[in-house]
Amino acid sequence: MTFYGTYEHAMDERGRLAVPAAFRRDFGAGGVLRPSVEGCIELYTSEGFEAEAARRLSGKEESSRTLAARRTRRQFMAEAFAVELDRQGRILVPAPIRATTGLDGRAVVVGCGDYLEVWEYERWLAEQAALRAAEAEALQ
Numbered sequence: 001m002t003f004y005g006t007y008e009h010a011m012d013e014r015g016r017l018a019v020p021a022a023f024r025r026d027f028g029a030g031g032v033l034r035p036s037v038e039g040c041i042e043l044y045t046s047e048g049f050e051a052e053a054a055r056r057l058s059g060k061e062e063s064s065r066t067l068a069a070r071r072t073r074r075q076f077m078a079e080a081f082a083v084e085l086d087r088q089g090r091i092l093v094p095a096p097i098r099a100t101t102g103l104d105g106r107a108v109v110v111g112c113g114d115y116l117e118v119w120e121y122e123r124w125l126a127e128q129a130a131l132r133a134a135e136a137e138a139l140q
Helices: 021-027 046-057 067-078 095-101 121-139
Strands: 006-010 016-018 031-035 041-045 081-083 090-092 106-111 116-120
Touching: 031 046, 031 095, 041 046, 046 067, 095 116, 106 121, 116 121
Parallel strands: none
Antiparallel strands: 006 106, 016 090, 031 041, 031 081, 041 116, 106 116
């Protein structure tokens, strides 16, 4: 499945967020959330997370023992949370991730090919403006 499109959803007071209906079947076996350095949340299918972890953490045996490699491993894996869809197609976003990303009300779910991103609404508007400015600059 290739995830694409933009969907606006509301997070409830318990921190539950609906996965867009078009993608729910892909998360039937669960998924994995982790905060992104850009201030959003990355949402992977279970299989997608395994593939991303293998890609990010691969390397030669000797290079995987360097301090930089261990820090990358810690940062990527320690902040990940397994999630499951409830009967209404929602996931529970853990409180630490909600606090890190400022997500507490309006949310935007963005398809990014092999994973989804979840943005706090105002942060998404700022990201869109930055994307448009970078695109306009590239065209000049």
